[in-house]
Amino acid sequence: MIEGMLAVVRQHPFFAGLDEPTLELVSGCCRNVRFDAGQYLFRESDPADEFFLIRQGRVALETAAPGRGAITFQTVSEGEVVGLSWLIPPYRWSYDARAIELVRAIGIDARCLRGKCDTDPAFGYAMMLRFVPVLVQRLQASRLQVLDVYGTPR
Amino acid sequence: MSTARLAEPSRPAPVADPMRPVFGRIAENRREGADIWTLALEPEGGFVFAPGQFNMLYAFGVGEAAISISGDPAEPARLVHTIRSVGAVSEALTRLEAGDRVGIRGPYGRGWPVEAASGQDVVIIAGGLGLAPLRPAIYSVLGNRSSFGRVAILYGTRSPADILFESELRDWRTRLDVEVEVTVDHAAADWHGNVGVATTLIPRIAFDPAKSLAMVCGPEIMMRFAVAGLKEAGMPDTAIYLSMERNMKCAVGHCGHCQFGGAFVCKDGPVFGYDRLRQILALREI
Numbered sequence: 388m389i390e391g392m393l394a395v396v397r398q399h400p401f402f403a404g405l406d407e408p409t410l411e412l413v414s415g416c417c418r419n420v421r422f423d424a425g426q427y428l429f430r431e432s433d434p435a436d437e438f439f440l441i442r443q444g445r446v447a448l449e450t451a452a453p454g455r456g457a458i459t460f461q462t463v464s465e466g467e468v469v470g471l472s473w474l475i476p477p478y479r480w481s482y483d484a485r486a487i488e489l490v491r492a493i494g495i496d497a498r499c500l501r502g503k504c505d506t507d508p509a510f511g512y513a514m515m516l517r518f519v520p521v522l523v524q525r526l527q528a529s530r531l532q533v534l535d536v537y538g539t540p541r
Numbered sequence: 542m543s544t545a546r547l548a549e550p551s552r553p554a555p556v557a558d559p560m561r562p563v564f565g566r567i568a569e570n571r572r573e574g575a576d577i578w579t580l581a582l583e584p585e586g587g588f589v590f591a592p593g594q595f596n597m598l599y600a601f602g603v604g605e606a607a608i609s610i611s612g613d614p615a616e617p618a619r620l621v622h623t624i625r626s627v628g629a630v631s632e633a634l635t636r637l638e639a640g641d642r643v644g645i646r647g648p649y650g651r652g653w654p655v656e657a658a659s660g661q662d663v664v665i666i667a668g669g670l671g672l673a674p675l676r677p678a679i680y681s682v683l684g685n686r687s688s689f690g691r692v693a694i695l696y697g698t699r700s701p702a703d704i705l706f707e708s709e710l711r712d713w714r715t716r717l718d719v720e721v722e723v724t725v726d727h728a729a730a731d732w733h734g735n736v737g738v739a740t741t742l743i744p745r746i747a748f749d750p751a752k753s754l755a756m757v758c759g760p761e762i763m764m765r766f767a768v769a770g771l772k773e774a775g776m777p778d779t780a781i782y783l784s785m786e787r788n789m790k791c792a793v794g795h796c797g798h799c800q801f802g803g804a805f806v807c808k809d810g811p812v813f814g815y816d817r818l819r820q821i822l823a824l825r826e827i
Contacts, residue, residue, distance in 0.1 A: 458727055461737045527766065
């Protein structure tokens with residue numbers, strides 16, 4: 388079972404280049420999950436106990452605004468990460484994640500992974516090298532979206 | 542991987558005295574979005590241009606504005622421009638009706654290096670109205686599809702309602718030999734497409750960064766991020782081309798309004814190789 392999960396984790400592009408012992412540590416916190424179209428991976432304010440690496444399908448990250456319903460501010464696809472709030476206290480989701488179509492993903496137990504990061508700083512550093520660039524990319528993307536660069540120049 | 546600058550594109554010269562307009566008659570004026578219109582003109586005697594070039598369009602009694610050509614270079618009898626109404630001249634142009642006349646000076650400037658992309662993968666990244674000056678290059682590439690490797694068109698805009706040339710994007714997407722990805726900055730839950738900035742699409746497309754040419758047009762901030770994404774994917778500076786926008790008046794490099802560092806956008810651009818721009822692109826003084 389663990390060997391099967393290890394193979395799945397090894398094949399995911401997010402972990403490309405990690406050495407075998409690191410992949411084994413990661414895969415010990417992983418499981419296979421699937422979500423049908425319309426199903427939520429998680430909801431805003433829920434505990435960020437499990438995050439996801441998408442293997443197939445697409446997920447909409449949404450926030451609700453009074454009178455406007457759900458607004459999608461990002462979609463995440465195959466090979467990408469859904470959820471980063473598990474990295475930072477208070478470990479709660481700040482948006483909804485909804486499957487747009489059938490999604491197959493690796494679910495990663497956040498407590499398990501954080502625990503391994505705490506006890507093994509080298510492993511923790513290797514994980515941060517994977518996740519911090521995603522945080523930076525999302526921050527830059529958010530900046531572009533907030534600037535509304537496609538609007539009429541004022 | 543070659544680091545030498547690719548061959549410069551052809552640049553047809555103005556159809557007449559570069560300072561004297563020729564007449565063009567409006568064949569069609571189509572609204573594309575909230576503040577965007579596409580004008581199809583019938584110029585006297587046809588009009589040869591290269592993808593990426595622009596014209597000075599003269600709304601009689603109001604003034605001139607530099608407008609990118611957005612039509613098919615293979616159809617010289619139909620000169621197409623896509624215009625955002627942002628000032629007196631552009632607003633006057635967008636109000637013209639079929640049969641009205643405008644003045645045309647052009648074509649001006651250096652266009653997209655479509656011929657230099659022959660044999661290579663082509664990555665086209667457009668943001669918002671930036672799809673308009675890239676459309677002639679897309680027509681040229683798709684019209685001569687077997688000359689190129691993989692072709693990807695990435696388009697980002699504000700919302701689903703702001704998607705430009707939507708029916709053509711759909712048509713291109715149905716082709717089996719072109720990868721088309723569209724994304725918007727935000728959308729309601731009934732939108733099933735991508736949401737996020739255009740640069741997030743770069744890692745999703747298949748291309749060989751060592752044997753590709755990229756053409757990028759959009760808001761300058763978006764282009765800077767697009768360049769960063771292309772470089773992260775492994776593309777050299779010499780293979781990335783951007784179309785710059787500055788306030789143009791004379792269009793022939795005399796007045797200096799469009800000076801951009803040591804170059805004039807009207808004469809030396811609007812399309813520049815990124816290797817020429819990298820030192821000045823992020824300088825706020827320029």
